[in-house]
Amino acid sequence: MKKIRGIHVLLITVILTIAMTGCVLLAGGAVGAGTYAYVSGNLKTTYDATLQLTWDASLQAVRSLDMKADRKEYDAFSGVLKGTMADGRDFNISLTKVTAETTEVAIRIGMGDRKVSETIHGEILANLK
16 A cells, blocks of 8 residues: 555656646747736846847937936847936946847846837847847
8 A cells, every 4th residue: 555655656656747847848948939018017028139229229219218217238149228218217228148149138127017028029039120
């Protein structure tokens, strides 16, 4: 009886491990496909573009949307754009090099405005094309 119970526990553990691994792989693939993750007011996505190209596209987006960037910091691994929008809300655009050809961008508007963040992401994507 103990042997059968042990086999059941092992089987359930294996099934759960496979299921959880599959979800992680699926989520990772989805981000590369251009979906967004909205976490704690930050709207994140990963672009298939170098950090430099994504930085340039982000700067263009800020200019074209008449946003005032008070802080611009950029190095070989990341970039940050911070400032104020016309309505007085703060914005923060953070870029992180994931690989040589991919960059994660997280955008936060005030306490979190998903629609405005989506608009900025759309502008960045348009600038990358």
